[in-house]
Amino acid sequence: MFGKFLAISCLLLVGSLLADDESGAIAAQKEVECCKRECNPSCATKGPCKKAECCLQNQSCKEKKPCKKKTCCRKEGSCCSPASQPSLPLCKDVTPSARGCTCKDGWVAFADFLWWQAGEEQGIRYAFNNSSEILDHGSIVTLDTSSDPGVRLGVGYNLNHDQWDLVGYWTYYHNSSTDSLSVPTNDVNLGLIPIFLNAVPFNVGFIKTVWKLNYNAFNVDLGRAFYVSNALALRPYISSETVWIHRWFAADAKSQNPGLPLLAIDTPGKYRTRIKYWGTGPRLGMNTKWYFGGTKFHFLSNLAFSLLYGKGKSHAMTSQAVNGIPDQTGVDLSEECWAVVPHMQLMLALGWEKCFCNDQFFTNFFVGWELNEFWHLASIMLPSGFSAAATSSGESIYMQGLTARIQCEF
Structure with missing residues (x-):
């Protein structure tokens, strides 16, 4: 009897141990x-x-x-890895979305502060500085342009369709630069020869110039950001672009200095020109982001090309007095043409981004350098060889400098 009890107890003990192991x-x-x-x-x-x-x-x-x-809780259906902690998500996408923080649709808004310098690729030439008794022995004088502020404002929407985004933005920039040059009054053999006057080249003692540029552009981009590795994201996009570029140039040659040669302008001469261009066309571009070791900091770039087809208008006039008689020689020219103008945009920047509220809100900051170059725009019309014939050839203009952005997605 005792043996049976002992056997049953052993079986119960073994069963209890097995049950604990299973739990x-x-x-x-x-x-x-x-x-x-x-x-x-x-x-x-x-x-x-x-x-x-x-x-x-x-x-x-x-x-x-x-x-x-x-x-707050992450909404159902979110499958994107945060861009601030880049890693390939567990979605089955071939190219997983790199949009902000979340796959949901929502609004995008940004504002850029621009501090750019503008100018013409070959320089804005306005005088020849005669440095000896021999004519045409000296240096060409060009206008040094200044830097001025501008703004770029954009708004868009993150679409549900394959995580594409649609963004429209407007860019405004205005530059106004002045320059002047004079020669000492006691330098008999020195003088300035204004290249914008079409009469026989005369020496003057003082020239003042003003150059202005007004730039407006409107773009609409359709793109998609996606990861190609844990630390690299691309965003190819197609866009339409419309631009308005207006330029003004004015130069005034003041009365001669007493020490200059007798063949000189003794009353002022002036030159005025106005060049307008508007164009529209397609645009292709690529944004890239390189993340620094899983941090919120990244290096970014943007490269885009567009072909603009539009109309240009140019008008130039000179007024010059000789020997005290005003308006003895002058030119008044106008020109209109349709032209294709290539436009290149390049930007390099350092950025920082962060997600809030379990990836329901995203913000991004960056500061960098941006270059915009327009080729074959109408150039300033100047007298050719100091004669009444004027020349107007294609000229490249540029705008380059600081670009700083704050962007939000919600």
């Missing part, structure tokens, strides 16, 4: 299942994970961190 195995299996899942649930379906801990997106539970009590 431990089930608990371990649940923990493994918690760590293997995607870790992107809604707050109501955290499963077997502990309540005081949350899994980071696309990471194992070994890297979990305490949940914040007031942290």
Whole structure:
């Protein structure tokens, strides 16, 4: 009897030990299942994970961190990895979206501050500085342009269709530069020869010039940002571009200095020109982002080309007095033409970005250098060989300098 009791007790003890082992195995299996899942649930379906801990997106539970009590829940269907912590998401996309922080649709808004310098590629030439008794022995004088502020404002929408985005933006920039040059009154053999006057070249003592540029552009971009590695994102886009570029140039040659040769202008001469161009056309571009080791900082670039077809108008006039008699020689010319103008845009910058409210809000800052170059625009019409014939050839203009942006997506 005692032997039977002892045998039954041993069987119960062994069964209890086996049951404990099985319970431990089930608990371990649940923990493994918690760590293997995607870790992107809604707050109501955290499963077997502990309540005081949350899994980071696309990471194992070994890297979990305490949940914040007031942290808002990620919406169902979100599958993008945060751009501030770039990693390929668990989506099945061939090129996973690199949009801001979330795959949901929403608004995009940004504002740029521009501090640019503008000018013409070959320089704005207005005088010849005669430095000896021999004519045409000296240097060409060009106008040094200044830097002025501008602005770029944009608004767009992140689309549901394959995570594309549609953005429209307006750019405004105005530059006004002045320059002047004079020669000493006691230098008998020195003088300035204005190249914008068409009479026999005369020396003058003082020339003042003003150059202005007014630039307006409107763009509409359609693009898609996607990851090609854990630290590199691309955004190719197609765009339409319309630009208005207006330029003014004025120069005034003042009365001669007493020490200059007798063959000189003794009353002022002046030159005025106005050049307008508007054009529209297609544009292709590529944005790139290189992230620094999973941080919120990145290096970014933008390269775009467009072909603009539009109309240019030029008007130039000179008025010159000789020997005290005003308006003895002068030119009044106008020109209109249709032309294709290539436009290149290049930008290099350093940026920082951050996601808020469990990736429901995104902000981005960057500061960099930007270059805009327009080729074969109508140039300033100047007298050719100091004669009444004027020349007007294609000229490249540029705008380059600082660009700083703040951008929000919500």
